[in-house]
Amino acid sequence: MATWRAPPSLRRTFFAPPSISLPPLLLEQNQSNRRTIHCSTSATEDSATFSPVQSEITNPCRNSSWKPMCLYNSQGICTKMDDPLHVQKFNHSFSVGSASDLKKFRGQEFDYFLVLDLEGKVEILEFPVLLFDVEKMDVLDVFHRFVRPTKMSGQRINEYIEGKYGAFGIDRVWHDTAIKFEEVIEQFEAWLDKHKLCGNERAGRLNNGAFVICGNWDLKTAIPHQCAVSNIKLPPYFMEWINLKDVYLNFYNRRAPGMLSMMRGLQIPLLGNHHLGVDDARNIARVLQHMLADGALLKITARRPPGPRDNVQFLFQNRIR
Numbered sequence: 001m002a003t004w005r006a007p008p009s010l011r012r013t014f015f016a017p018p019s020i021s022l023p024p025l026l027l028e029q030n031q032s033n034r035r036t037i038h039c040s041t042s043a044t045e046d047s048a049t050f051s052p053v054q055s056e057i058t059n060p061c062r063n064s065s066w067k068p069m070c071l072y073n074s075q076g077i078c079t080k081m082d083d084p085l086h087v088q089k090f091n092h093s094f095s096v097g098s099a100s101d102l103k104k105f106r107g108q109e110f111d112y113f114l115v116l117d118l119e120g121k122v123e124i125l126e127f128p129v130l131l132f133d134v135e136k137m138d139v140l141d142v143f144h145r146f147v148r149p150t151k152m153s154g155q156r157i158n159e160y161i162e163g164k165y166g167a168f169g170i171d172r173v174w175h176d177t178a179i180k181f182e183e184v185i186e187q188f189e190a191w192l193d194k195h196k197l198c199g200n201e202r203a204g205r206l207n208n209g210a211f212v213i214c215g216n217w218d219l220k221t222a223i224p225h226q227c228a229v230s231n232i233k234l235p236p237y238f239m240e241w242i243n244l245k246d247v248y249l250n251f252y253n254r255r256a257p258g259m260l261s262m263m264r265g266l267q268i269p270l271l272g273n274h275h276l277g278v279d280d281a282r283n284i285a286r287v288l289q290h291m292l293a294d295g296a297l298l299k300i301t302a303r304r305p306p307g308p309r310d311n312v313q314f315l316f317q318n319r320i321r
């Protein structure tokens with residue numbers, strides 16, 4: 001979790017929704033100035049020990065093509081696609097780039113991977129899922145929602161969101177768009193249906209797809225916990241997953257305890273804000289893309305058999321603990 005707090009002068013929220021009545025130019029400049037960009041892969045695994053760097057949006061990471069994601073578009077509600085300034089400043093594509101220079105492609109058991117990276121410790125605050133198409137070797141679509149906790153007081157939510165998303169300049173977006181977890185799950189299931197991924201629900205798996213997560217926490221702990229807090233049944237498609245760190249360990253025969261160390265090991269630059277869930281998910285998708293192109297076979301690494309929710313079987317002997 002990000003513990004860096006913006007100085008008071010920076011804490012006003014400028015990342016306004018597309019419908020706000022600020023003059024477009026002023027709005028865009030404010031948005032640009034407020035997004036922070038971390039380019040170094042030498043940062044530690046946890047953001048608690050680094051300070052965000054304010055960068056000129058025109059030259060982040062010496063990668064002129066990088067732009068911050070439009071966090072309204074990622075949630076399917078951008079209303080400014082006909083505004084050239086907005087489109088120029090913010091990324092509205094879900095692609096994680098070409099892998100054409102990486103050749104050792106092999107067949108996979110799944111046609112689709114759902115890259116998921118939740119944010120929030122007490123309750124889930126952000127739920128981003130990228131749909132990665134193995135044949136196209138790229139992200140086809142994104143399901144992204146900010147999640148409003150149900151059991152936390154309004155004051156605690158405000159403090160939490162200011163501390164976490166305020167540091168990225170997007171606390172306003174969070175407040176404007178966050179919905180309850182049960183609504184997120186309803187919308188997520190409609191999205192799964194749209195992509196015909198809900199086929200084998202009874203067997204506890206997706207239709208021709210598998211979740212890819214960095215670690216086990218998201219699906220082993222966070223989702224069951226949030227379902228209990230929100231008083232809903234644990235959806236059957238969350239019963240098995242691929243922990244990319246275990247596949248990485250077995251394929252490359254080297255240990256990477258987190259996303260940043262996997263990226264370092266593969267020399268993939270970190271783009272966007274570490275611990276902004278949708279940016280982390282995109283970085284994990286870049287690692288996934290690289291591993292697929294290197295010839296890694298992605299198999300299910302953990303499964304929750306019928307019975308008590310905390311009973312999880314780990315299917316790889318050699319794994320990150």
Ligand SMILES: [Zn+2]
Binds near residue numbers: 072073080081092
């Ligand atoms: Zn937009």
